[in-house]
């Protein structure tokens with residue numbers, strides 16, 4: 001009986017864990033700046049001088065097209081106006097609420113905008129500035145003269161897409177799960193009649209008690225910093241725990257950002273405490289929603305897993321091909337789910353909670369992303 005209970009629990013954990021994760025429904029642009037750039041620039045923002053504006057407001061740019069300026073913090077709030085990329089606004093309170101909304105002032109009107117679409121730097125124009133990672137991976141190398149760590153954080157008033165080893169490539173990181181799951185159903189793919197919960201709360205550490213959603217954010221924030229330092233433009237689906245972003249919405253963030261790689265960070269769970277090792281997942285070639293992305297997603301999954309295993313010394317459980325993950329099925333860009341290890345295994349659970357091991361995970365994933373992009 002206990003076994004049956006454990007199996008059921010395992011199935012539940014697997015279902016929770018495997019149910020991908022979500023976005024805000026608002027749109028990001030193909031050259032949206034990383035949130036790292038946004039936060040690192042707060043210290044040197046200049047006072048916004050538009051008449052009638054709050055003295056405390058700082059100037060910022062909208063970094064996506066058709067970004068909704070709303071009366072309140074939330075995608076359910078009415079839209080005041082749709083803002084174009086490059087629009088200058090005054091920031092009254094950045095990240096005013098826990099779900100990543102900033103209070104801003106535009107044209108004399110106060111309202112809210114999702115913080116991910118705010119940048120201290122003037123965004124690059126649409127078009128050829130965003131490199132297509134599917135093209136020749138070394139094509140931007142000739143433009144590389146800046147130091148690798150500088151471009152993602154440097155103020156820029158013009159295109160700088162090819163200025164570092166990251167080459168301006170865009171990586172979207174999705175820290176799996178969130179503080180509270182949302183069981184509201186959503187289709188598992190575009191046009192699907194089958195549904196799954198919008199997003200789940202994930203598993204937790206058998207030894208540490210650490211919730212998966214906290215672990216995934218810890219690692220993801222470190223990965224964000226590492227990739228930014230390597231010159232990538234990094235988009236985060238979330239940077240706090242108290243959000244409600246469904247799996248399809250998370251994919252939409254990666255899609256709208258024009259990400260060259262969508263990296264979904266998770267940790268595994270099993271009823272078998274001895275189960276251990278890392279794995280990555282992507283769609284099959286016959287996935288009805290985005291099977292054409294199988295090739296690239298599989299290459300990405302292999303490269304990331306290889307980097308992760310090399311850096312940490314953990315066991316490899318290979319690449320799993322799955323077609324029932326909402327966050328994969330809604331992706332229009334190469335995607336992988338990284339299961340860093342098993343939180344149901346006491347040793348791996350403690351390892352993953354350890355900052356030095358997390359640094360190895362991050363270095364390994366970043367090495368895999370570098371390898372995928374051909375460097």
Ligand SMILES: [Zn+2]
Pocket residue numbers: 016017018176177202203212266267
């Ligand atoms: Zn998970």
